[in-house]
Amino acid sequence: MNVVGIVVEYNPFHNGHLFHLQESIKETDADIVIAVMSGNFLQRGEPAITSKWNRTKMALASGVDLVIELPYVFATQKAETFANGAISILNALKCNTLCFGSELGVIDPFVATNEFLLEKKQEYDQLIKKYVKTGVSYPTAMTLAFKELTEGKALLDLSLPNNILGFHYVKSIALQKAAITPHTIKRTSANYHDEDFSSPTIASATSIRKAIFSNESIHNITSYIPPCTVEGLNHYIQENSILHHWEEYFQLLKYTVMTMTLEELRFIYEMEEGLEYRMKKFIGESTNFKEFLEKVKTKRYTWTRLQRVCTHILTRTTKLQLKHMNSNETSPYIRLLGMSKSGQNYLRSIKKHVPLPIVSKLSSFKHPFIEVDIKASFTYNMIFQEPNRSYLIKQEFAQTPITV
Template sequence: MKAVGLIVEYNPFHNGHAYHLQSAKETAQADVVVAVMSGNFLQRGEPALVSKWVRTKMALLNGVDIVLELPYQFATQKAETFANGAVSILDAIGCHSLCFGSESGDIKSFVQTVDYLDSHKEIFDENIKKNIKTGVSFPKALSLSFQSLSSTENLVSLEKPNNILGFHYIKALKHQKSPIIPLTVKRKNADYHDEHFATETIASATSIRKALFASKENNSPIEQYVPDATSRLLKEYLNDYGNFHEWEHYWNYLRLRLLHCKPEDLRDIYEVEEGIEHRLIAGALEAANFKEFMQKIKTKRYTWTRLQRICLHILTNTKKEDMIRTTDKATYLRLLGMTAMGKEYLNKFKTQFTLPLISKLSAYKENDIYLDIKASRVYSFGLGNQTQNKLLNQEFKQPPIYVE
């Protein structure tokens, strides 16, 4: 049985994801699709629209065979760390290939770009440091450094979000010496950050979420952009829990944390550095909501995404010591769900996996997974008081989802 790996967030699963999934399976000639999916909080430092369990069910009902959780210590970090964790999981479970979506669609250019920058690493890193000193953000410094080195060779543009992730996936495969074969599928129609519907059937997850929050009704105008299973599960979640998750629902908790802490306490939190703790406390004193708070603390140096990640780590009380001890690779495989085909694959190859497979939290005692548990507990506070407990207890009570 040949498995192709996907690295996903599915926030929520839409028609573009369905196209990528099917294309990946066909391109890789795979029997099984394994998805490494972020948990309840995502790479941009945001809460997922709906819980990881519902997003797992979306994935399984739409063609994924195995869903594994990307741990918090990788899922909520910069692209390089995010990629390292996800690739290590796909490698540990024995995937034959990894297929990602990109604006480029040319896998050779990704490989050549990684090789090119590895051979020019010293000057590339030095240029990044010089650009950061001018006050620009790290992603901008990376882009400027790349442009200064770029030759006439067939290199991929590192200005597009999916190209950047793809570059880091290839880099992780190379540096981890993984035998996984990289593949890429060109993104169809909608750009990653599009806030408006681009075509009649394909839309970005950003535009879908925007439409959902704008309507706040069961009959939201997204049906043509998502599979039936996604539409049904979103409606069920809204009925069961009363709302979808967004940062505004966590604002009071974040504000309490910020105003309760001394600056020196905040300095212990992961990614809080360069004196930004004072700016955070000042913003919390003045802002009436999360959006206003973000606008007050935003600077040229700190991107919106980086600030959201800092806020998330403050919210979850994730300290530098919790994350610094993290290696480049995951230490466990957390099974969230499987199909009959996925179950067959697990039964056949689990003795060959290079990391422990966890289907019950009670069976795993290592400290690493505590970050996931803590994040799930905090995530439940984005709901009303009457529905918090249901989600709060799900982390321990929910077995892996099975779809025949």
Template sequence: MKAAGIIVEYNPFHNGHLYHLQKTKEITGADVVVAVMSGNFIQRGEPAIVNKWARTKMALLNGVDVVFELPFAYACNSAEVFAYGAISILNSLGVNWVVFGSEAGDISLLKKIAMHLAFEEDEFKKYLKIYLKEGHSFPKARELALKRVSKEDIEFLPNNILGVEYIKWILRTNSKIEPLTIKRVGSLYNDPNLGSGSFCSATAIRQNINNLELIRDKMPPFSYQVLMEEIESGRGPVSLNDFFEFFLYRAIVYKDFLKEQFDVKEGLENRFYKHIFSSSSLEDLLSKVKTKRYTLTRLQRILIHCLVDSKVNQKTLLSTKPYIRVLGFNSRGKRYLNSIKEKVKYITKLDSYIMKNPEYNSLLELEIRASQIHALKYKEYHKYLQLEFKQHPIYIPSRE
């Protein structure tokens, strides 16, 4: 079966995602669409508003055929590590295409830039360093360095950056996957405005989560329905602020709670220690700790990794092959999974046998911890602390 891969977060699934999915089917003519999806924490360094099982349901009900998990350690990470994790999984699956939305919508432009990033990393890093030293913020310095190296004029918007990273890893891993891009419609990735049309960003939906009538038009009905069910059952909406108490608790009990944590370098620790007990909210704390180099998103990721006590190392992640875990599938997806089972070792249900497998266990342990922490914010949290072990993949028979 010819498979098209997509890399998604669906936080939550909205009309823009549906457009991306339909276009993917249209331009590839694939037999099956396979999604690699973030779990309970997303790339921006936030908890997903509803958990991965609900978001898998949204994906399947809207026409995705199989959903695989992007492990926590990769999902809640820089664009580079996020992209590496997702492309690795699509490589293992052997999909034919990867189709992603980008602001540019021009695959040859993105490819050119990715080539420079893939094979001229030293030069890129040299300029990155120079621009950082000049006092530019990290995103700005990256943009300037890439422009300098590639001599291309492109706006380095979030989805362009991710797209370039996908292609970079396709090139670096000698992958046979063909990258395709669709121009994003409607608003920008993190535009907080809902606007009047039927498209808006997931950020805008999350920010209006308490005014459900407003967001109803922006989501396919199935997706809205799942979101409602989750909220009514007390399993959401989960937000980063909900975890401030736990972060404080950690800081109370462990004076050096940031030691050896993900992406924390000297100086940052001290700013955290200085302000942690005198900030009125997580937002207030982050605004005090923020610098040009440490953007809000990056700080949020640090905070989440600290909460999970992940102690992951980006270099190690970039030389590890993530596990392949099925979160859900429809009838077509079932046939696809059958067709690949000889050559791909995928996990359908966690058990003690799998947990003991040294190939998977450190990434899976983090995944479980992250999910348990996410669950602590559900109303009846005690029911969901073992969900990762109890839950079977979601199966939704296709209406074919």
């Protein structure tokens, strides 16, 4: 049986995602598709536009067989840690292939680049340190170090976001000695960070979210999303009168930063190099989230890094809580969000051979990482009015996997 794994956020699920899903099945001749999906907060430090349950329904309606939550401690991290968590879950679920989207669309350079950097690891690390000392952000230092190290060599372009993630998937597979064969599909029409529409049917999730929040409507994006997403977004708005973005959380962030001491802020995960002083300095005079980040930002901190720190402040995730996290960390459990009939049958057939506990209901499982997921869920739902807020908080414990 061919089982393909994909790593997704679906924020929201759009035509590009549908293309990737269908091509992944075709490329690998897959019988089963397993999606490891970020929960309510995402890798760029943003709240997902709708809940993980709503996005799970979109995925299942589009042909995914199993939807597994990527725990917060991986989902809101740099590419290396994000990839390690996702690959460890797919490996535990006996996936034999992984298919990811990339700007390149050819797998060999990903493998060659990983082998090259393993061989040149010491030199690469020294170059990164050299560039960090110049005051640039760590991701920029990595890009500059890679460019210097590989000058004149035909290797992967690691300045492009999907190539970067894809590289770390390939690297994680090698590090974990996972029995997974990587494949990649070239992104079409829209780039990851594109903020405007450039095609009649394919657009980036960034541009789709921008259009939704600019016009406070989904009517102008229906040509870029499949019917299941139109239905899912409409249903979510009808039920909750809101879609999630950072501005909705700004007052909560402002209260939290203003009422925490500098020492308390210093212990927040990813809070480094005196960043807490800048946050304290500018939070009181900022009237919205965008203004706040523009004031705090320096060339050392990327926008994404600052958003992630703000997310950790909201969830009060501390360095101590994540002290065991490192670049080789793997997921200690599998949180099942949804499944098709085929997915259910597949899970039943491998269950005895899965090395990790499969969690279908939070009330029956305890782990320090689950505690962080619970806090993230509480935070995510705090912007709702009652009684929706209490209902959705309770749902985190009571919800069983969605089945179709």
